[in-house]
Amino acid sequence: MSGIVRWGVLATGGIAASFTAELRAMPDAEVVAVASRTEASAKAFADRFGIARAYGDWASLAADEDVDVVYVATPHSAHRAAAGLCLEAGKAVLCEKAFTLNTREADELVSLSRERELFLMEAMWMYCNPLVRRLAALVGDGAIGEVRTVQADFGLAGPFAPDHRLRDPALGGGALLDLGVYPVSFAQLLLGEPDRIQADALLSPEGVDLNTGMLLGWSQSGATALLSCSVTAGTPVTASVTGTAGRIDLPQGFFFPDRFVLHREGGHEPEEFTAEGRRDSLRHEAAEVMRCLRAGETESPLVPLDGSLAVMRTLDAVRDRIGVRYPSERVTQA
Structure with a gap:
């Protein structure tokens, strides 16, 4: 992967808005789609940030061929389902912290990403x-x-x-x-x-x-x-x-x-x-994700998956x- 990295944003809450604002300020990033549980919420978010496509369901975002990586910003309880859906669809994923509700769910996501050889990272911006x-x-x-x-x-x-x-x-x-x-x-x-x-x-x-x-x-x-x-x-x-x-x-x-x-x-x-x-x-976090994607890395040395599992x-x-x-x-x- 080279050039502009195309992002999809899954969820429309406060942290999603903050992260999207940072992405829009980065010349090598583009937010091309957003998804929410309701089309109205996704459309309002898209209008706010000038995003081309708004989906009222997660599966449509996961299937969007123009999306290189999905940022999952749902509540913790939905991280496993949302990130898993995107990984199953072949998408790289940046998933908000805490990574999941529990270790069992985190293990499932890490195993899925490693089996599919897809990038996955917890959004531990620190x-x-x-x-x-x-x-x-x-x-x-x-x-x-x-x-x-x-x-x-x-x-x-x-x-x-x-x-x-x-x-x-x-x-x-x-x-x-x-x-x-x-x-x-x-x-x-x-x-x-x-x-x-x-x-x-x-x-x-x-x-x-x-x-x-x-x-x-x-x-x-x-x-x-x-x-x-x-x-x-x-x-x-x-x-x-x-x-x-x-x-x-x-x-x-x-x-x-x-x-x-x-x-x-x-x-x-x-x-x-x-x-x-x-x-x-947040911008440093986004830059690290895009660096990894361009380098063909499936996890970040700064936020290793084994470290997220340990936490x-x-x-x-x-x-x-x-x-x-x-x-x-x-x-x-x-």
Whole structure:
């Protein structure tokens, strides 16, 4: 593949709009089609962004021969169905985070993409951010010694009404999959998959987590991560990584930072690293997808599928500890 990459957008919510706006600003990308569950919603989105074709069903988008890659921006509960439909139709897929509702669904998508030799990537835009990549490289090079602790939080004050999607179990609601995926992904970017997981949470009457704390542990290194997420409290949304020889602090909005500060032990002055150009990582994410497609790669080295599966296993374990199970899971096990 060379030249302009032609995108299809599946869903018409807020994140779909933000991503489409970024694609329209990129000279090597074109959004050629959009799909929603209703033709009216798809048409309104198409009119808003000047998109040529609007479909009132997902299958028509998946079958569109002019689409090179589909961006799936549905709620978590529909990721498996939407991404699977597109992969079955031979389309490359960028699927929003959390990747799916659970590890079983994620395994199915990854297996399908590998069987069909099709590109698939979780839309973990944080991993594509140049400054986050710089931080990970510094940690990997031993700039702060051996990592001992990671701390990260992501909380929104709300309040969210009972009928909001964040309170709806059928849509994979709760703080964990929407917000907690960022702290967990940040910790696992630096430390890999934990082998000890503890968690506690405040649950809503509907049965989703409103406020969740996690303690992850790595037996071999002795590292720990203290993480939290909330849809009832506006937290600082910061992160820090501490090692045997220093610390790195990320300010508010740690998952798309404009700067971070490296503190080295031994009397060194703090070092500030700042972003060049735009802070928004959605464009970096899109650029990585298109780079992979042009190179014939079926997964991104920045957002590897095995890493996405590892994060899903951690999220599953946290939900097991706090007692959150979604309706589709109960039906599957019945």
